[in-house]
Amino acid sequence: MVLKLHGFFFSTCTLRVATVLKEYNVPFEFVAVKLEEHGHKAPEYMQIQPFGQVPYIDDDGFVLYESRAICRYIAAKYRSNLAGPTLLPDVSTEVEKYARFEQAASVEAWNFDFYASTAAAELVYNPGYHGIPTNEVQAKKLIDSLNKTLDVYDQILAKQKYVAGDDITLVDLFHITYGNFLHTKGFINLEDEKRPNVRRWWRDITSRPSWQAVKDGLSPSS
Amino acid sequence: MVLKLYGHPLSTCTVRPALVLKELNVPFEVITLDVANHAHKAPDYLKIQPFGQIPYLDDDGFILYESRAISRYVAAKYRTSAGSALLPDVYTETQKYAKFEQAASVEAWNFDFYAANAAAEYIFKPKHGGVTDEARGKELLEGLGRTLDVYDGILASQKYLAGDDITLADLFHIGYGNILQNAKFIDLEDAKRPNVARWWKDITSRPSWQAFKDGAKSTA
Numbered sequence: 001m002v003l004k005l006h007g008f009f010f011s012t013c014t015l016r017v018a019t020v021l022k023e024y025n026v027p028f029e030f031v032a033v034k035l036e037e038h039g040h041k042a043p044e045y046m047q048i049q050p051f052g053q054v055p056y057i058d059d060d061g062f063v064l065y066e067s068r069a070i071c072r073y074i075a076a077k078y079r080s081n082l083a084g085p086t087l088l089p090d091v092s093t094e095v096e097k098y099a100r101f102e103q104a105a106s107v108e109a110w111n112f113d114f115y116a117s118t119a120a121a122e123l124v125y126n127p128g129y130h131g132i133p134t135n136e137v138q139a140k141k142l143i144d145s146l147n148k149t150l151d152v153y154d155q156i157l158a159k160q161k162y163v164a165g166d167d168i169t170l171v172d173l174f175h176i177t178y179g180n181f182l183h184t185k186g187f188i189n190l191e192d193e194k195r196p197n198v199r200r201w202w203r204d205i206t207s208r209p210s211w212q213a214v215k216d217g218l219s220p221s222s
Numbered sequence: 223m224v225l226k227l228y229g230h231p232l233s234t235c236t237v238r239p240a241l242v243l244k245e246l247n248v249p250f251e252v253i254t255l256d257v258a259n260h261a262h263k264a265p266d267y268l269k270i271q272p273f274g275q276i277p278y279l280d281d282d283g284f285i286l287y288e289s290r291a292i293s294r295y296v297a298a299k300y301r302t303s304a305g306s307a308l309l310p311d312v313y314t315e316t317q318k319y320a321k322f323e324q325a326a327s328v329e330a331w332n333f334d335f336y337a338a339n340a341a342a343e344y345i346f347k348p349k350h351g352g353v354t355d356e357a358r359g360k361e362l363l364e365g366l367g368r369t370l371d372v373y374d375g376i377l378a379s380q381k382y383l384a385g386d387d388i389t390l391a392d393l394f395h396i397g398y399g400n401i402l403q404n405a406k407f408i409d410l411e412d413a414k415r416p417n418v419a420r421w422w423k424d425i426t427s428r429p430s431w432q433a434f435k436d437g438a439k440s441t442a
Contacts, residue, residue, distance in 0.1 A: 068327050076319060076320070091313075099284075099291060
């Protein structure tokens with residue numbers, strides 16, 4: 001049975017998974033959850049995803065939620081689909097590379113995504129979907145913190161090609177959806193010349209065919 | 223060279239990997255940094271940990287930061303038959319590994335997001351001369367409460383958050399859970415969430431936490 005990805009066609013977390021599915025050439029069916037009808041809060045949905053969040057996958061009966069967990073699962077299960085190196089180091093044979101991957105993943109979570117996703121909520125989702133006006137003071141603090149993180153990224157990326165080392169990993173890809181969201185709306189500048197290494201890295205990861213294939217959203221025929 | 227964990231004995235993020243080291247009986251030294259005087263923001267420190275945060279690990283020259291990454295590294299490198307379930311193997315136990323990472327992701331975005339920020343708002347801010355934003359604090363505790371309600375449902379049909387074996391994901395909760403519990407901002411033993419209460423009592427009764435609940439200590 002083909003893998004099914006249940007989510008919103010344009011959600012950052014759904015597209016994060018879709019990017020990795022494309023990266024690993026895994027055929028999948030996109031099943032649209034109806035955001036406008038709060039489909040993700042419906043009782044039947046919450047039997048499967050009890051936090052009422054998107055996305056989740058159903059891989060021939062194996063159900064999994066949390067986009068980054070799904071991405072790791074895809075990378076583990078479909079490793080042989082890749083001609084080149086894996087995007088998820090093998091913990092049993094390359095423990096230090098695995099550790100650096102997890103270090104970068106933790107930084108992505110707490111020093112990037114925490115600010116980026118909260119800023120996205122404050123600046124776009126709250127006023128746009130929930131009728132809550134933006135708290136400008138809070139939004140500025142979040143964007144300032146995000147920029148401080150990017151300053152550190154520029155130092156790290158001066159010495160290595162990607163966030164976990166010289167090979168691209170899932171963690172680089174994890175940044176794309178929220179990074180793109182805030183960058184295209186002008187809230188941050190990932191191509192700022194004052195951070196030439198971030199710019200180089202951003203252009204590299206966003207030019208990958210996997211992201212290019214999903215960046216405008218998913219349809220059931222993806 | 224004995225493994226060195228640089229941080230502060232009372233910091234949740236220092237205790238987090240210390241617990242894992244203790245679980246796996248790996249001897250280590252806690253090196254206390256003068257965080258009160260911003261030692262973690264000094265230029266020499268930033269050369270090692272460029273975000274100016276604690277802790278970091280020095281395993282015979284291999285440097286690693288981020289408490290949950292350190293925890294995973296320790297669980298992987300010092301894997302024992304007893305401790306093997308703490309971190310399922312990526313490629314040979316893929317579904318179990320995936321469920322672990324699902325639980326770890328929930329811990330990050332649905333627990334720690336609320337718990338760490340609530341602790342900052344209610345406990346750490348006033349300690350540093352700031353004023354608690356009561357509205358924000360209330361929102362954070364409500365979010366945490368909703369997560370715990372879901373946890374109670376999950377833990378009704380399995381012993382731990384990733385399945386019937388304890389994993390790092392369970393242990394990751396202890397630090398901030400304990401801080402908020404002690405200060406009475408949440409009640410993890412609330413009879414209205416009997417499965418959470420069972421789980422919380424189970425994980426906090428482990429010898430590793432009992433050894434470090436008043437602060438991480440060197441074991442080397």
